[in-house]
Amino acid sequence: MQSEKEKELIVRAIDAAPRKFFIVSTDYSILAANGFAKKASGMDEIVGRPCYAVFCNIDSPCDDCTARDVMRKGRPVISSVRNGPFDISGEGSCFYAYPVFENDRVQAVAVIDFDVSALSEIRGRLEMSNAFLRNLILSSVDGVIAADRKGKVIIFNEAAAEITGYTVDEALNDLDIRSIYPGDGARQIMKKLRSPDYGGVGKLKSCQVDIVRKDGGLTPIMLNAAIVYEGDKEVSSIGFFHDMTEELRMKADLQKTQTQLLQAEKMSSLGKLAAGVAHQLNNPLGGIMLYAKLLLEDYDLEQDAREDIKRILRDAQRSSDIVKELLEFARQTRQKQVDVDINESVARTLFLLENQALFHDITIEKKFCNGQLFVNGDVQQLNHVFMNIILNAAQAMESKGTLTIRTGLSESGKRVVVEIEDTGPGIPDDVLPHIFEPFYTTKDEGKGTGLGLSLVYSIIDRHGGRVSARNSSAGGAVFRIELPVAGTQHGKEKGQDVDK
Ligand SMILES: Nc1ncnc2c1ncn2[C@@H]1O[C@H](COP(=O)(O)OP(=O)(O)O)[C@@H](O)[C@H]1O
Numbered sequence: 001m002q003s004e005k006e007k008e009l010i011v012r013a014i015d016a017a018p019r020k021f022f023i024v025s026t027d028y029s030i031l032a033a034n035g036f037a038k039k040a041s042g043m044d045e046i047v048g049r050p051c052y053a054v055f056c057n058i059d060s061p062c063d064d065c066t067a068r069d070v071m072r073k074g075r076p077v078i079s080s081v082r083n084g085p086f087d088i089s090g091e092g093s094c095f096y097a098y099p100v101f102e103n104d105r106v107q108a109v110a111v112i113d114f115d116v117s118a119l120s121e122i123r124g125r126l127e128m129s130n131a132f133l134r135n136l137i138l139s140s141v142d143g144v145i146a147a148d149r150k151g152k153v154i155i156f157n158e159a160a161a162e163i164t165g166y167t168v169d170e171a172l173n174d175l176d177i178r179s180i181y182p183g184d185g186a187r188q189i190m191k192k193l194r195s196p197d198y199g200g201v202g203k204l205k206s207c208q209v210d211i212v213r214k215d216g217g218l219t220p221i222m223l224n225a226a227i228v229y230e231g232d233k234e235v236s237s238i239g240f241f242h243d244m245t246e247e248l249r250m251k252a253d254l255q256k257t258q259t260q261l262l263q264a265e266k267m268s269s270l271g272k273l274a275a276g277v278a279h280q281l282n283n284p285l286g287g288i289m290l291y292a293k294l295l296l297e298d299y300d301l302e303q304d305a306r307e308d309i310k311r312i313l314r315d316a317q318r319s320s321d322i323v324k325e326l327l328e329f330a331r332q333t334r335q336k337q338v339d340v341d342i343n344e345s346v347a348r349t350l351f352l353l354e355n356q357a358l359f360h361d362i363t364i365e366k367k368f369c370n371g372q373l374f375v376n377g378d379v380q381q382l383n384h385v386f387m388n389i390i391l392n393a394a395q396a397m398e399s400k401g402t403l404t405i406r407t408g409l410s411e412s413g414k415r416v417v418v419e420i421e422d423t424g425p426g427i428p429d430d431v432l433p434h435i436f437e438p439f440y441t442t443k444d445e446g447k448g449t450g451l452g453l454s455l456v457y458s459i460i461d462r463h464g465g466r467v468s469a470r471n472s473s474a475g476g477a478v479f480r481i482e483l484p485v486a487g488t489q490h491g492k493e494k495g496q497d498v499d500k
């Protein structure tokens with residue numbers, strides 16, 4: 001129970017409150033009002049008068065009467081009253097009305113006002129800051145996607161639309177965040193988000209993943225993501241990302257150029273070394289052969305000794321051939337330069353080889369492009385290139401299988417491309433990086449010199465071209481040669497492309 005003193009204090013406090021406070025009876029007459037309310041009404045006396053007259057300046061209860069609402073519902077109601085003496089700002093004045101009970105019956109309705117202008121200012125500020133945040137997200141260069149706990153997309157900006165191919169409307173209405181990631185990618189990301197290992201619990205930093213575009217294709221993205229919490233509860237997740245396609249392509253290009261540079265550097269220093277050694281070997285080899293011949297001619301030797309000396313001559317000749325190839329490999333200048341039709345050069349090499357026993361069980365498929373394919377170079381050397389590659393292929397296939405030769409122009413039309421593919425065992429990964437090195441061979445002693453491909457490399461390099469090797473999906477080796485198209489008078493002739 002409240003003491004008399006307490007009751008008196010409450011009454012005084014209500015009277016002194018800088019808010020309008022009224023008590024209205026169940027038949028709409030004002031039973032009591034505090035000082036502030038009386039003053040604000042601007043009327044001599046408001047107690048005893050009907051509330052509709054005082055509040056709304058009318059002579060019968062309003063249609064949407066607040067007091068009646070409270071009496072009917074038996075609980076508080078917030079209402080706003082337009083016009084009338086209390087609506088000073090013209091924006092309407094707001095009232096909080098609540099029932100005062102006596103034995104479960106509403107005995108009266110207490111009404112207290114609150115400040116609308118303060119409320120609308122707060123609302124205004126909130127709207128402004130919401131609009132600012134919205135703009136910030138929508139105009140972000142990064143793609144932004146947020147989804148609620150069920151996977152429904154709730155934020156989706158233009159950048160996200162550009163990367164994924166969905167329109168903003170489609171994403172907001174129909175898209176489930178799980179279908180943006182391949183397989184159970186979305187679950188994996190949530191797992192990482194909840195783990196402390198990827199930037200802290202609730203965060204995922206710089207994670208490269210693929211997303212599934214609307215057309216079904218994949219786009220690599222760099223993703224930063226976070227879980228949005230309300231208290232301890234996860235309410236949604238948000239991801240910021242950008243397209244990595246171009247970046248990855250540049251990286252791969254750079255790596256390729258780097259490997260090519262390294263290879264070129266290696267070949268050039270090996271070339272110099274080889275040339276030095278070859279020159280030094282040339283003279284003593286010449287001497288050996290000369291004196292061996294003299295021995296044979298000048299002396300009447302026993303048959304055994306003649307055989308031995310002939311053996312010396314044969315081996316010296318073989319060494320001299322190797323030295324010649326080495327010098328060829330190291331040669332810095334080009335010889336006779338003419339316009340060479342690559343189709344013709346390959347055809348002539350094949351013609352020479354086709355009838356050899358090595359090729360009897362090999363099917364040769366010529367997929368030459370129509371017309372001529374001119375490059376500027378040395379016919380003999382280019383024939384030598386094709387000869388070496390085709391011989392290697394035949395050896396790798398152990399004389400049976402299919403040899404496919406494609407010729408054509410590169411996509412840009414600036415390079416002549418020749419691809420020579422066999423159905424042999426292919427080149428093992430640990431062998432592939434070395435095949436163009438001089439003296440690198442996997443063949444038995446006496447069978448391979450390891451000079452064939454190094455010669456190919458140096459000849460193509462001197463012609464301003466490129467040679468590379470890879471394995472086909474079927475497993476055989478594919479050698480690809482690219483050479484610059486000869487002067488424009490021939491360059492115009494377009495053949496079909498040879499795809500990578
Ligand atoms: N078509 C091919 N298939 C598989 N391996 C090959 C092929 N062409 C070349 N190679 C590999 O490259 C190595 C080097 O070739 P090359 O320089 O011509 O020397 P060689 O033929 O004397 O061994 C070969 O020993 C072989 O291991």
Ligand SMILES: [Mg+2]
Nearest residue numbers: 388392452453
């Ligand atoms: Mg060879």
